[in-house]
Amino acid sequence: GFKMGIVGLPNVGKSTLFNALTKTAAAQAANFPFCTIEPNVGDVAVPDARLDKLAAIAKSRQIIPTRMTFVDIAGLVKGASKGEGLGNQFLANIREVDAIAHVLRCFEDGDVTHVEGRVDPVADAETIETELMLADLESIEKRRANLVRKLKGNDKEAQQQDRLLAAAQQMLEDGKPARMVEVSDEDAKAWKNLQLLTTKPVLYVCNVSEEDAATGNEYSERVARMAADQGNAHVIISAKIEEEISLLEPDEAQMFLQEMGLEEPGLDRLIRAGYDLLKLETYFTVGPKEARAWTIRRGTLAPQAAGVIHGDFEKGFIRAETIAYDDYIACNGEQGAKEAGKMRAEGKSYVVKDGDVMHFLFNT
Ligand code: GDP
Missing domain, CATH: 3.40.50.300 (P-loop containing nucleotide triphosphate hydrolases)
Structure with a gap:
């Protein structure tokens, strides 16, 4: 979570x-x-x-x-x-x-x-941010010192880490939080793994x-x-x-x-x-047993969204049956949505939308 x-x-x-x-x-x-x-x-x-409205229509016994x-x-x-x-x-x-x-x-x-x-929220914010920046600087120095040996061994991962740490260090030494560093898509994952406080x-x-x-x-x-x-x-x-x-x-x-x-x-x-x-969104699973909400990052594909429920759903993903929230409500539930042609079959490249009511089909 x-x-x-x-x-x-x-x-x-x-x-x-x-x-x-x-x-x-x-x-x-x-x-x-x-x-x-x-x-x-x-x-x-x-x-x-929205979850309560869905549960009322589906007469779900549980709301989660x-x-x-x-x-x-x-x-x-x-x-x-x-x-x-x-x-x-x-x-x-x-x-x-x-x-x-x-x-x-x-x-x-x-x-x-x-x-x-004295009451001065802007100064207070700076006090805390300064502590976080100092903590980042200290951890960066330690980490870069630890990387020296690996760098001599021409370790690609270490090179990437050191380059990103150096960029963060420069920014912090200029008195700015590390989140101001512009990071390319290729570096995004390694950057996040650095877990710097001032990138949050x-x-x-x-x-x-x-x-x-x-x-x-x-x-x-x-x-x-x-x-x-x-x-x-x-x-x-x-x-x-x-x-x-x-x-x-x-x-x-x-x-x-x-x-x-x-x-x-x-x-x-x-x-x-x-x-x-955090760029988060919610999708729903709805049935007579339960109506449940699930959290995903914006832009998550259907298999990975299924994986939030269970790893096996992602591994064995076949397709998803999807009804947009507004359609589910307007058609008074799954049956109505089906009859109105509002239930869609979506594959592995489907980007799940906020409010989607999802039903996953998968191999076990
Ligand atoms: P913390 O140290 O940041 O966790 O602060 P606390 O939640 O323990 O609050 C410190 C004191 O401020 C307590 O006596 C609270 O009752 C009081 N307090 C918290 N919020 C407010 C507020 O909005 N107005 C006033 N007057 N007092 C507050």
Whole structure:
């Protein structure tokens, strides 16, 4: 599955947000409860209204949403890259995530201490980014030193790694994150395998006060401009509101949201933003037994999409029977779609589309 790491300076609202995300009724969807893998790892159901509509039409007995994992990576402070605080262990945690949700304090509250003694989310973002850049520089130097012997042996893979590491090093020494390096298609895989911290896409989470939840504020506007300049994304959330929602029953939560002038919980927006950032999409399998959502990367071909369900589906792939979501709804289900000629047979080169209802045929 896909993993998002929640980072940020101390006291910006990370734990509040993480707890709300993983305890909310939506996250605990039906018969697939939220499970705690470790205290700081939460497996959250991805909310998707389409799945409920499909299940209603097919009279599915079970609804199984797709999942996204959030990791609360606390302890990142100034000096983390030098092993201060609990630094290094946390940097190792960040290495393993697909994207970073960077929580920024955009609320004022005299009772909550700010580590730097002032509210300045853009400066905070730079503090954390600097630590990540320093950590990358350090690991690059170590890795390049380790490659020296292999390079003398004319090892092609080592040459590629060293060339990419050198490009990243140059960028970082210029004071910019490694994600600014332009990488060719041929190098894309090796580049990703370097697992540099500053190549991970970043979603800035502006934690605003309850009053500002619907509108944002001056602080979140500054973050929005910074994110746009960097090509990163941002969302506005009030961790306090999310915490309160997580304690309510779904219909109470709906009323509470309305009172706050919000259309949907922050969880939904956060996950959607994460999906966009990671270029993820959802396809469905629907039948009387269950309606289920599956996550793929945008552009995934039918056999690899089948492989998300089971490796054998990919290996023995013959073809897929596909109904677009809108057709499935308009034709009131599979039978109707078939009769209307909306069920397509698709082969190995079919690019699965967001919302497709899929049925895979395969050899065992
Ligand atoms: P972390 O250190 O980043 O995990 O921060 P916490 O989630 O533990 O929050 C630190 C403190 O800030 C706690 O006392 C929270 O209740 C408080 N806090 C979090 N979000 C908000 C907010 O949006 N507004 C206000 N006023 N306080 C908040």
